[in-house]
Amino acid sequence: MVTVKDDTRGRVPFALLGVLLLVSSLTLAPTFVTEPAPSETAVERALDQATAETQVAVRDGVSTAGPQAAANPVVTPADTPTGRVLNNSTAFRDSLRIRAYLRVADRLERVSGRSGDVTVTAKLPAVTNASDLRAAKHRVSVERAGPNKTAMRATVENIVLTVRRNGEVVSTRRVSPTVVVPTQALMLHEQVSTYQTRLNNGLDKPGLSQRMTARLYPMAWARGYAQYGGAGIENVVANRHVSLATNGALLGVQRSTFGRSDPAGRRALTEATAMTGIEDVIRGSQGTALSTEVLKQAEYRPVSETPPRPKSTASPSPADSMTVGVNETADTAFRSVTEPSALNETLEDAYTVEVALEVDKRRLGGGPPETPPSPGTEWTLVADRTTTDTESVGTASGSVATPDGWHTLETFGRTVERQYTRTAVWQNGSVRQRTTTSSTARYRVAVAVVGRHHGRSPAPNRSIRTAHDASASPLTGSNLADVEPKAMDTLVGHTGGRDEVAERVVDGSLSRTAATVTADRPPELHDWVYQDLMDLRASVRNTTVTVERGRVGTFETNPPQELRARVAQRRDTLAAVPGTYDSAAQKARVAARLTYLNAVSAELDRQATARDSNRKRVDAQLSERTDGSLRALRKGLTARETPVPRSRPMPVGPAGPVRTRVDTQTPYLTLAELDESRYRALEGSEHPLVARNANVFTVPYGDAADAVVGGAFESGDRVRLATAASALAAANETLEDESNATLASERDALQQEVAAANRELTTTLWLAVSQHTAADQDESKAIVTEALSPWDTSAARALALTNGSAQERVARVAGARLNLTRVERDRLRLRLLSVDTPATRPTLGSTNGTASAVRSVAKDELSSALANAGEQKAQQLAKKRLGTDRLPAGLPLAPPVTTWYATANIWWVTVEGEYARFAVSASHGSPSEPGARTTYARDGHNVTLDVDDDGAAERLGTADRVSFRADTGVVVVVPPKPRGVGDKDGTAVEESSGWPDAGS
Incomplete structure (x- = not known):
């Protein structure tokens, strides 16, 4: 705690100052309470002198109180009678008002005006208890004032001036002087309060989180892409990077708030940047202690306070675009529509x-008979029945109108006679008698067999110019020429023939008048259409959209959905539907194209739905494992560190330029434990900064990523063969340089599982060759054996089998050895690529055991080598990866069973920090006091003040340390590769020493 004593140096006599103040027309607010006095002139002279001295006393008291309050700022009131006088929201301002009151009251004790036998004294009520103190506080008001608000205006109300003559009170006057003093106590308090607010602002407001995010992103993306490219980086984002970004961001917030940053902090940041760079060069994130020799030979490079940017163009930023294509989705949809039954x-x-059938019936003559005659007048008709017999008696001419959209295939006509016999039953008493009459009706019936090419095909209805011309088809076959006889057979032949149809038209018994018929298809139609679809597939495969990399990682964009929209935009061009079809084969080709495009759209829609589900699962994983969310990640993605000029105009106060200086302990908030031997402001051992850094999608495998994508990525106690193969490859590479029994044992166990999975998958491949080609089993085995020969290790073969390169080569070898057509080879390739079986998934335990052993050996080897490492050895270690870079990490977008277009990973970082002492000072700049400064310092100590002048100080509150908590998230998106991106040291959550308690 800093104690400020009254400064009585260089005092000017009150009388002279009074004259000067009066000449300067300073504001007074007098209120008179007078009694008649024998000499008004003497009283007025004494009052004027006392008033001037009072003004000076107020100025002097306020000027003293400001630096004292700043040196011991009350941030949190104490739970004491004195502390409770201060409001929680205005504790510092209230403490400043109290100090001003007490200092002014003390100065007023020495105020005295005299003229002859008249004396004047000035006084404020004494403070003896908390109630008096509260009243005292309310008598004083303070506010920022002057140019640039760098000074302070204060008013002390109701100072009582008492006039006495020969000891007797003859008059009183109340004055409320207002003064403006060049002290920056209020300015500094508000700036520090603003600083602390900005330190604790979330990602949606300017401050530490935004600046820290803006610094972490380029670091993470540069290191993530370096790891993806094969650099020996185990931790993409380590706590040392978090510390560096935090301290750089703290300095940036200081500059934006105070116009200056702590010079010691800038120097410390430069050194820390150099140290971190050396650690990164030597070994990604091993955290191994560096040798003294390496540090001595290290070249320190200065660092600016602007966010570091990756220099290599190979490391894109989150705002850079990436191209996502339909790619393998084209094959997935192709398989579904070219299955023999489907095609x-x-x-x-x-x-x-x-x-x-379209018919026209016209009666030529005759008709039904009249009622048969009655036997006599006394007979009654009791029943009447007519029977008919219809018969075609000859051909006839005639026409039938063809409906719109139909065309006539065949016409014929018949003359049909219909014989009527009508019998009546009459009754007379108990006797019945029948009478009969007959007649004939003659009809002309015209029949047309009509057709149209609608059917059930997805191809649009268009006319086929050469529909029934067998020679016009581009393929051998009948085109639609056989539709007519098939239609005649279906509608006429199955009814009994032309005569029967005509007769049924007349008697109304023709029931079937519509049907569908299928023409014979050319034998080569299937392959012709298949080849056309292959060309279309290539076009669809190359359909792409451009998206921002960062937005992909935060699930703010849905690439499958955008691809679906893009394919829909190109649909007319891709389908190539003509105005009229040249042939039935062309219509079949269009139908197949549209069916395929529908399948592509459906598959992309399925993927878009799956991505939306994955987005919800990622959000759930973030909430479960960290305090983050995708919403916060998106805010971080757009966070930008506002540039702060290195120099800006110095504010000028009433006494001249105001120079601000920031002084912190510790100037660099380190993650290490420090004590008072390093910085006096520390209390015992402290951690100035603590950090928690969670990598969401990292090894061990089958953890968070499995929860997002389900069985498509990892399933229960099994992992994808590609995951196991990558771990096996890392072990093999490590064992080439270092012998280790534990790693060898773990490797051998995993290798057995991978080899078994390879055998299972290989068997499935040669069975597929045997089933879908003319090759027998022996020939199929030989084909697969030859095709897999380039991959002679279990790990390499497993990776080839899982990334599709092995299947592609099997198809090529089979095509060459069996002389397969283009269609046959393509069909076999797709069959081979669709092979998958649960038996090809190694166990999670063996995979994780091998990966852990690889990391352990790499760390042990590095620690041993660094014990005697010099600069040359450090350079060698930088190039030596020990296989750890092959270990996969990250979340595939989407899972490889569909279209794997990227791999993403998320880091959620939380930091908490505390300055042991945070001080900001500002110069008064007055020519008479060139060295005067007001220093505002917060160190966590109790603030006391003797308010009742009893010799014992009362506790007002505490000068709380400047502390903060900041959260941010970083997402990195790299192209699809088995190694992915992420922390690979086996620690998903990195917590610094002392977490979560920073400071004392």
């Missing part, structure tokens, strides 16, 4: 047409 159905529908 046959599509082609059949294209060759299926609607046919119908």
Whole structure:
């Protein structure tokens, strides 16, 4: 705690100051309470002198109270009678008002005006208890004033001036002087309060979180892409990077708040940057102590307070674009529509047409008979029945109108006679008698068999110019020429023939007048359409959209959804539907194209839905494992560190330029434990900064990523073969340089599982070759054996089998050895790529055991080598990866079973920090006091003040330390590769020593 004593140096006589103040027309607020006096002139002279001295006393008291309050600022009131006088929200301002009152009251004791036998004294009520103190506080008001608000205006109300003559009170006057003093106590308090607010602002407001995020992103992306490219980086974002970004951001907030930052902090940041750079060069994130020799030879590079930016163009930023294509989704949809049964159905529908009978019936003469005659007058009709017999008696001419959209396939006409016999039953008493009459009706019936090419095909309805011209088809076959006989057979033949149809038209018994018939398809149609779809597939595969990398990682954009919209935009071009079809084969081709495009759209829609589900699961994982969320990640993605000029105009106060200086302990908030031997402001051992850094999608495998993508990525106690193969490759690489029995044992166990999975997958491949080609089992085995020969280790073969390169080569070898057509080779390739079986998934335990052993050996080897390392050895270690870079990490977007277009990872960082002492000082700049400064310092100590002048100080409150908590998230997105991106040291959550308690 800093104690400020009254400064009585260089005092000017009150009388002279009074004259000067009066000449300067300073404001007074007098209130008179007078009694008649024998000499008004003497009283007025004495009052004027006392008033001037009172003004000086107020100025002097306020000027003294300001620096005292700043040196011992009350931030939190004490739970004492004195402390409770201060409001929680205005504790510092209230403490300043109290100090001003007490200092002014003390100065007023020495105020005295005299003229002859008249004397004047000035006084404020004494403070003896908390109630008096509260009243005293209310008598004083303070506010920032002057140019640039760098000074302070204060008013002390109701100072009582008492006039006496020969000891008797003859008059009183109340004055409320207002003064403006060049002290920056209020300015500094508000600036420090603003600083602390900015330190604790979230990502949605300017401050530490935004600046820290802006610094972490380029670090993380540069290191993430370096790791993706094969650099020996185990931790993409380590706590040392968090510390560096935090301290750089703290200095940036200081500059934006005070116009200056702590010079010692800037120097410390430069050194810390150099140290961190050396650690990064030697070994990603091993955290191994560096040798003294290495540090001595290290070249320290200065660092600016602007966020570091990656220099390499190979390290994109979150705002950079990435291209996502339909890619393997084109194959997935292709398999579904080219399955023999599915494609046959599509082609059949294209060759299926609607046919119908259109008829016209006209009566040429005759008709039903009249009622038969009655036997006599006394007979009553009790029953009447007519029977008919219809018969075609010859051909006839005639026409039938063809409905719109239909065309006539065949017409014929018949003359049909219908014989009527009508019998009546009459009754007379108990006797019945029948009478009969007959007649004939003659009809002309015209029949047309009509057709149209609608059917069930997805191909739009268009006319086929050469529909029934067998020679016009681009393929051998009948085109739709056989539709007519099939239609005649279906609608006429199955009814009994032309005569029967005509007769049924007349008697109204024709029930079936519409049907569909399918024309014969050319034998080569299937392969012709398949090849056309292959060309279309290539076009669809190359359909792409451009998205921001960062937005992909935060799930703010949905690439499958955007691809679906892009394919829809290109649909007309891709389908290439003509105005009229040249042939039925062309319609079949269009139908297959549209069916395929529908399948692509459905698959992309499924992926878009899956991505939306994954977005919710990622959010759940963030909430479960950290305090973060995708919403906060998105805020961080757009966080920008506002540039602060290195120099800006110095504010000028009433006494001249105001120079601000920041002085902190510790100037660099380190994650290490410090004590008072390093900085006096520390109390015992403290951690100035603590950090928690959680990498969400990291090893061990089958953890958070499994919860997001389910069985597509990792499943229960099993992992993907590609994951196990990467761990096995890392172990093999490590064992090339270092022998280790534990690692060898773990490696051997995993290698057995990977080899078994390879055998299972290899068997499935040669069985597929045997089933889908003319090769027998022996030949199929030989084909697969030859194709897999380039991959002679279990790890390499497993990776080839899981990334599709092995299947592609099997198809090429089979095509060459079996002389397969282009269609046959492509069909086999797709069959091979769809092979998968649960038996090809090694266990989670073996995979994690091997990965852990790799990390352990790498760390032990590095620690041993660094014990005697010099600069040359450090350079060698920087190039030596020991296999750890092969360990995969990250979340595939989306899982490899569909279209794997990127790998993302998320780091959620939380820091808490506390300055042991945070001080800001400002110069008065007065020519008469060139060295005067007001220093505002917060160190956590109790603030006391003797308010009742009893010799014992009362506790007002505490000068709380400047502390903060900041959270941020970083997402890194790299292209798809098995190694991915992420921390690979086996520690998903890195907590610094002392977490979560920073400071004392």
